[in-house]
Amino acid sequence: MLFTSSSCGLILKKPVWLSLIMLFFRLQGSTGQITVTQTPSVVVSELNQNVTLNCSFNHSPDHRVTRVILYWYVNGPEGSDVNIYPHGSEEYKERLIVLDKEETPRNMSIILLGVTWKDCKKYQCMLSYDKAGEPERKRGQGILLLLHDSMVFDLAPRSVSSLLCSVKVSPDPTFRLTVLEDGVEVCSTQNDTQAPHAITLSLHVPLHSGRKYECQLNRSSELILSRTYFNQPQSLPEPIFLYIAILLVPFIILIIILTLYLVGDRKGYRGRGKK
Ligand SMILES: *[C@@H]1O[C@H](CO)[C@@H](O)[C@H](O)[C@H]1NC(C)=O
Ligand SMILES: *[C@@H]1O[C@H](CO)[C@@H](O)[C@H](O)[C@H]1NC(C)=O
Ligand SMILES: *[C@@H]1O[C@H](CO)[C@@H](O)[C@H](O)[C@H]1NC(C)=O
Ligand SMILES: *[C@@H]1O[C@H](CO)[C@@H](O)[C@H](O)[C@H]1NC(C)=O
Ligand SMILES: *[C@@H]1O[C@H](CO)[C@@H](O)[C@H](O)[C@H]1NC(C)=O
Numbered sequence: 001m002l003f004t005s006s007s008c009g010l011i012l013k014k015p016v017w018l019s020l021i022m023l024f025f026r027l028q029g030s031t032g033q034i035t036v037t038q039t040p041s042v043v044v045s046e047l048n049q050n051v052t053l054n055c056s057f058n059h060s061p062d063h064r065v066t067r068v069i070l071y072w073y074v075n076g077p078e079g080s081d082v083n084i085y086p087h088g089s090e091e092y093k094e095r096l097i098v099l100d101k102e103e104t105p106r107n108m109s110i111i112l113l114g115v116t117w118k119d120c121k122k123y124q125c126m127l128s129y130d131k132a133g134e135p136e137r138k139r140g141q142g143i144l145l146l147l148h149d150s151m152v153f154d155l156a157p158r159s160v161s162s163l164l165c166s167v168k169v170s171p172d173p174t175f176r177l178t179v180l181e182d183g184v185e186v187c188s189t190q191n192d193t194q195a196p197h198a199i200t201l202s203l204h205v206p207l208h209s210g211r212k213y214e215c216q217l218n219r220s221s222e223l224i225l226s227r228t229y230f231n232q233p234q235s236l237p238e239p240i241f242l243y244i245a246i247l248l249v250p251f252i253i254l255i256i257i258l259t260l261y262l263v264g265d266r267k268g269y270r271g272r273g274k275k
Contacts, residue, residue: 038140055108055125117197153227165215166202177201
């Protein structure tokens with residue numbers, strides 16, 4: 001009956017067509033791709049911190065994945081791959097924590113301890129496994145590690161009228177340092193120099209009393225760190241004046257009372273004189 005009515009037929013066509021596609025995707029999902037993903041693709045950390053580098057392995061029971069072996073690489077000179085796990089150098093053996101050392105690891109992420117400038121590299125995980133008995137290997141797209149030191153934001157050396165904001169960062173043209181005065185951007189800098197380890201971003205701005213200053217380090221549109229500087233208006237003598245004023249109050253009241261008394265007294269004499 002439904003199919004005899006053309007209008008109903010038209011309405012029905014779409015859901016049938018849609019549900020077929022949905023069914024297709026559901027089937028795809030269950031036997032979908034085996035993937036190795038690394039997110040986020042860039043990690044920004046402060047110097048000397050412990051950094052987690054993510055790697056996740058997605059597969060379903062249908063893939064019959066066995067004999068999983070985890071490897072991690074960094075990009076070496078001239079695009080070469082340097083293994084840091086499991087055959088890493090002594091340095092990496094001490095500083096690299098593998099979260100799961102089981103024969104079939106579940107968590108493929110690693111933690112790099114006490115990161116320094118020379119750790120600013122791209123870290124790629126690779127998984128070697130058997131898929132239904134056939135050997136296969138897959139790599140993640142890699143995570144780029146970028147670092148920054150702490151930010152200094154204070155009066156410029158030998159100056160009382162200018163501020164200096166500076167911070168050391170890994171060479172990356174998307175780092176941007178900005179100084180804001182009362183929330184309004186006054187100046188900003190980027191540096192696309194390709195230095196081997198680190199570069200310094202710095203800004204000088206004139207200081208005006210009573211204004212609030214903020215220095216921000218951003219990367220792309222993300223705020224990495226910020227510091228504020230609040231310059232108090234020249235108010236040091238004010239409390240002293242206040243104390244003097246408070247001390248003067250009883251004295252002034254005394255003078256007023258005395259004056260009133262004397263004036264009143266003189267009026268009294270005059271009155272008596274007239275009589
Ligand atoms: C980094 O990890 C080590 C060892 O787990 C720990 O002793 C240290 O406190 C950590 N450092 C930071 C900055 O979290
Ligand atoms: C690492 O990956 C897990 C799972 O995908 C996610 O929950 C976590 O937020 C990631 N860690 C970082 C530092 O992005
Ligand atoms: C692996 O461990 C790290 C650190 O504990 C955690 O951030 C991450 O979310 C874990 N990944 C998965 C897939 O559970
Ligand atoms: C960029 O950084 C380098 C190294 O710190 C420095 O020599 C250069 O002057 C900087 N360039 C700009 C435009 O600030
Ligand atoms: C830095 O990033 C934060 C967060 O996205 C944003 O609110 C702020 O305006 C950015 N600062 C600059 C100077 O672009």
